[in-house]
Amino acid sequence: MKPEAPLSFAEPASNCGLCPRLAEFRAENRQALPGAHNAPVPAFGALDSSVLILGLAPGLHGANRTGRPFTGDWAGDLLYPTLIRHGFASGNYCESADDSLHLNNCRISNAVRCVPPQNKPTPQEISACRDFLVREIAAMPKLRFILCLGRIAHDSALRLFGEKAKAFPFAHGAVHRLNARGLTLCDSYHCSRYNTNTGVLTPEMFDSVFARLAAELRAG
Numbered sequence: 065m066k067p068e069a070p071l072s073f074a075e076p077a078s079n080c081g082l083c084p085r086l087a088e089f090r091a092e093n094r095q096a097l098p099g100a101h102n103a104p105v106p107a108f109g110a111l112d113s114s115v116l117i118l119g120l121a122p123g124l125h126g127a128n129r130t131g132r133p134f135t136g137d138w139a140g141d142l143l144y145p146t147l148i149r150h151g152f153a154s155g156n157y158c159e160s161a162d163d164s165l166h167l168n169n170c171r172i173s174n175a176v177r178c179v180p181p182q183n184k185p186t187p188q189e190i191s192a193c194r195d196f197l198v199r200e201i202a203a204m205p206k207l208r209f210i211l212c213l214g215r216i217a218h219d220s221a222l223r224l225f226g227e228k229a230k231a232f233p234f235a236h237g238a239v240h241r242l243n244a245r246g247l248t249l250c251d252s253y254h255c256s257r258y259n260t261n262t263g264v265l266t267p268e269m270f271d272s273v274f275a276r277l278a279a280e281l282r283a284g
Contacts, residue, residue, distance in 0.1 A: 073111060073203040076104035076177050076196055083189045086178040093128065093179070101131035104178050107200065108133050109171030114208045114281060115152065116201070117143075118217040120254060121176035121185055128179035132161040133172045138257035142270060150274040169281075173200060175220040190220055198224055209277060210247060214254035221249060236265070237273055239280075250277055 081087050094102045105122040119139075122128040126137030134140040136159045144165060147153035155164035176185040176193045185193075197220065201207060212218040218234040225242055232240040232249065240249040252273040253265040260266070 073107075073200050075106040076193075078103040080104050080178070082192045083178065085186070086176075086180060086189060089181050090178060093124070097124075097129065100129040102128060103131075105131060105133060105174065106177075107171055107173035108135075109167035110169075111171065111200075111203050112206050113167070113169050113171040113204065114206050115170045115211065115277065116204065116207055116209070117170065117172045117211045117213065118197075118221060119172070119174045119213045120216050121174050121183065122179045123183065124179050127174075130159070130161045133174060134255075135159060135161055138260070139255045142255040142260065142267065146267075146271055146274050149271070150278045152274070152278070171204070173197065175217045185216075190216065194220060194224060197221075207245070208248060209250060209281065211250045211252060211273070211277060213252055217254075218249070218251055236269060237276075239276070248280070 076082070090102055093100065105127045119133060122133070123137045123139065126140060127133050127135055130136040134143045140157065140159065144153060144157035147167070147170065148157070151168060152170040153165060153167050155166045157163060157165045175190055175197065177196060180189065201224070210221055212221055215234045219229055222229055222232055227242060232242075234251050236251060236253045238251040242249055250273065252270060253259050255265060255270055
């Protein structure tokens with residue numbers, strides 16, 4: 065039997081110029097933060113995974129520094145131990161892209177690949193980056209669940225499938241069955257330091273989302 069072709073997906077080039085404001089910010093950061101990644105941050109995890117976790121954008125001192133989503137800042141300190149606890153990851157998370165962490169049947173990406181000023185991408189930047197997400201999802205034949213961390217990720221995913229936001233409102237813990245490819249869209253508040261410090265998101269609330277996702281995945 066002829067072996068299947070390896071799954072592939074082209075990430076944005078390190079000098080991607082689709083968003084002039086973000087390209088300019090990257091150039092500034094290369095001066096201010098020498099030694100950091102300072103480029104579009106590639107997704108983490110295998111393309112043949114069943115679960116895609118979708119965040120907003122790299123953090124300046126997190127993924128923009130380390131080159132791996134949710135790595136090196138508070139969001140990763142909450143996300144990765146939660147993934148390990150529910151079997152979506154194994155190994156040790158050490159806030160570095162060269163630690164021993166491995167994702168299990170799970171991939172992590174962002175709606176916007178480059179760090180934006182003040183962590184706030186514009187609608188035009190979100191739209192410009194969506195084509196990468198379209199191609200990424202097309203390269204994930206076993207995908208069943210998309211977990212959106214925050215409203216922007218939620219809205220971006222819905223637009224990708226041509227769905228109306230009012231038909232699938234964002235809410236923490238919400239589960240939406242989409243017609244597209246039989247996918248299920250799940251929601252959580254973003255695991256940012258701001259959300260956890262203000263009590264918008266507690267570790268228990270975050271854990272419950274992954275507990276349900278793991279249960280649904282096991283149930284088939």
